[in-house]
Amino acid sequence: MLLVEQKRTFHIDFQQFEKLLHHISILANVSVRIMSLKGKNFLSADGNPDKVSCNKQTTGPERCRAESFNLFRYIEKSGKAALKTCHENLVMAGIPLKCNQETVAVLCGCMKSEESNSGRETVEFLEEIANRISSEIQSQFEADNITQELSDKYEELNLIYDLGRNLGRIISTEEAVQFIAERTHESLNSDMSIISIPEMDINVANCGRTGALPLNINDRQMMRKIGEIVLEKFISDTQPSHIIVNDDCDDMQLSYLFDVPVAMLAVPVRLKGSVNGFMGIINFNPKKAYQTGDMSLLTSLAAQMSMSITNAELYRNLRNLLLGVIKTLVFSIEAKDSYTKGHSERVSHLTMMIAGNMGLSPAEKDALQWAAILHDIGKIGVPEGILTKPGKLTDAEFMHIKEHPEKGYRILTPIVQLNNSLDGIRYHHERFDGSGYPSGLKGKDIPLYARVIAVADTFDAMTSNRAYRSKLTHKDTIAEIIRVRGKQLDPEVVDVFIKILEEGPVLKSDGSDV
């Protein structure tokens, strides 16, 4: 069973016919009322109470009410108009009011029997009125349905737009899956959403803020069992495009899993062309049944999800490749100059500590970190003898050393992913007072990344052994950094750094305290 008419509550406002009934009762000299299915008197109008009101008869109102109820029950069952003599001198006519071929109420007219010779006409008149009222109710019911349908479409559109807006921003698989599970649960009229892709270790169930459910989503064993059964169906030979369970007969195996009646809808998730998982929604309210519309929406959500999982994977691969290239570069410079071993990593570590207190965005932090770890990469182009020479360098030798920021910049230019980091590398030997190299930039003309790296670089150089000198003590280092504040180093960055040093020891990546 695929299409199940969703049961909606539709309130019929009989009050709107009050004036109409009033005029009819006066015109036709009948007492008219609309009675709803539960036999409650909704609306009544007495044209001329003295003449026709049932309630004023000697037999008493009780009998009359019982008669009208009987008539009403008969019409409800048969769905046909009927006439009944109420007393010797009263005739009651009942005409069903219908909506969607169902009798929803009865229009009752009560008239004196001596008038019922001409009553034939009155009955016909009432029939015509009942038809008009029925058609009005029908139109309202349809308008209500269309509005409901439109409301659902708005919901779907909103969901699709929202996914489009957000999935572009999300770059991790976990986040994307979680986000889709949440939004699916919210928008698709369900108590729970499940996304399962075993080979990627993705098993997510979301029930939002829904209260107690007959199924505990933390019951891993149960969730795994549901996952296995559903996935097995999708990878079976028949390769179904979806599974809809709206009552127990649809799928015995699945229904059997739950103690309570459920409605369930699931579609396969395809990654790299083959079915690797599924996405499903479950409803514990048996009145709500899933329809083909829900299925197509879920299918397109599953496709969106596959796409963002694939994207996330590609992104991760690319990033890992870049990381690998960078590590290789760092290793190659360290292989050349054993004194700087670990230096790049320590500078990167210190730089990130400073960056953490400077209000940078994640993307800016990334670029700064690349720049920090690669800041000395240009030393690859400096002769080994100069790099490792103990004692003082000649001017010519020092000229070679001074070329390394520019060389690093040129080496890395081809890697576009590192473009934002290049300035940090090229200018990390500029001094705040303008006396640095290669360009002699001054103050804030020196790019921010370079000013931050300069502080970290200076600090690490001072606290490490070098070919030409031994390391300084912690106290001396701080004093020295403060001494060059505003001359060699950016005073603002130094202040941030000193504050970090004062808050606690800086753990170097080699494990020793500074």
Next chain:
Amino acid sequence: MKGIDTGNMLKVLIVDDEPYVLRVLKMKLENAGYEVITAVNGVDGLEKFVGERPAVVISDVRMPLMDGQEMYQMMQERKDENNPFLFIMMTSTIDKALKIWAEQMENLFFTEKPVSPRNVLNLVNEYFSTLRNSNSIACPDALIPK
């Protein structure tokens, strides 16, 4: 709810020149038990705001005669001192200027078009439940729609 004077506690005004949006939101909110008034442009909306004193206004931004932004400001000038109201603005694109403006306004929410009727209802429900919980306005539980 008959017999209790609900005043404007559950009254919601929806202003939009798109009849379908009006219709959908009206149905959603009415089904949840709110009293809904509708208006088709800013001028109409302002008039009904003054006359009916709704507790919540849901409005489009781009409308003929008077846009949502101007209408909001006029409403702020004409509101009762002790009667704050929630304003939900529906817009297809939130540009920067509008965003900066909105951040300075009180009780103003944005929702992007196509709106999710469910989201709008949640916002309205939440607003009424905070109203109920705050001491300044007493609202019997019975008045809160299920």
